[in-house]
Amino acid sequence: MRLVAENLAAKRGEDLIFVNVSFQLAAGEAMVLTGRNGSGKSTLLRVVAGLLRPERGRVEAVFRDGRESRPAREVSHYLGHRNAMKQELTVIENLAFWQAYLGDFEGGEGRSIAAAADAVGLGGITHLPFGYLSAGQQRRFAMAKLLVAHRPVWILDEPTAALDASADQMFAGLVHEHLANGGIAIAATHQPLGLKDAKTLVMKGFEYRETGEMA
Numbered sequence: 001m002r003l004v005a006e007n008l009a010a011k012r013g014e015d016l017i018f019v020n021v022s023f024q025l026a027a028g029e030a031m032v033l034t035g036r037n038g039s040g041k042s043t044l045l046r047v048v049a050g051l052l053r054p055e056r057g058r059v060e061a062v063f064r065d066g067r068e069s070r071p072a073r074e075v076s077h078y079l080g081h082r083n084a085m086k087q088e089l090t091v092i093e094n095l096a097f098w099q100a101y102l103g104d105f106e107g108g109e110g111r112s113i114a115a116a117a118d119a120v121g122l123g124g125i126t127h128l129p130f131g132y133l134s135a136g137q138q139r140r141f142a143m144a145k146l147l148v149a150h151r152p153v154w155i156l157d158e159p160t161a162a163l164d165a166s167a168d169q170m171f172a173g174l175v176h177e178h179l180a181n182g183g184i185a186i187a188a189t190h191q192p193l194g195l196k197d198a199k200t201l202v203m204k205g206f207e208y209r210e211t212g213e214m215a
């Protein structure tokens with residue numbers, strides 16, 4: 001599978017935020033978005049996830065040497081600034097909702113809720129209401145959402161902002177494993193996230209520039 005974006009342009013309100021953004025990512029590849037505040041990183045991630053309609057262009061998952069394609073949103077997980085969990089439901093109820101809602105994309109299987117909780121280092125507390133947990137614990141369970149359903153593309157918007165170093169490291173391990181299993185990741189992040197061989201895309205509003213490998 002490849003993720004292909006061609007000539008994307010997006011508006012927020014009446015304003016065009018970026019134009020002519022194109023990139024391609026193959027299985028196992030990652031791309032980090034950089035650029036000043038307000039340059040359109042979150043906007044681009046939301047377009048790829050299908051949460052915003054592009055003004056122009058397309059972004060698709062392409063299979064079988066281009067003979068088949070699906071909208072990117074059907075193969076993607078989106079982890080935004082917010083955790084997208086209900087405060088009054090338990091962790092198990094929240095993750096069970098996402099597992100059923102997202103489903104597995106063909107070719108893989110999500111982990112059980114217990115296994116996903118273990119993977120984020122919080123095995124013993126899934127019976128608690130989400131709202132009882134600390135901010136860091138809540139963020140870790142938002143990351144567990146990526147594990148309970150199989151989606152080959154992970155779209156990550158500042159996934160580790162405000163987390164401690166051990167959570168950073170834990171998440172970098174999950175991303176690394178996802179890529180090693182043939183997944184794709186696109187992230188706006190200031191943390192390394194195990195993405196040292198990632199491509200970079202510098203968002204510059206109307207201009208943009210793709211550079212090779214990250215240092």
Ligand SMILES: Nc1ncnc2c1ncn2[C@@H]1O[C@H](COP(=O)(O)OP(=O)(O)OP(=O)(O)O)[C@@H](O)[C@H]1O
Binds near residue numbers: 012
């Ligand atoms: N809902 C909205 N309505 C109108 N304009 C918006 C909306 N959301 C964002 N914008 C504008 O779109 C532009 C791009 O915002 P975006 O959040 O994509 O930038 P960013 O690169 O992710 O920024 P940051 O690094 O601060 O997170 C900004 O000028 C912002 O003010």
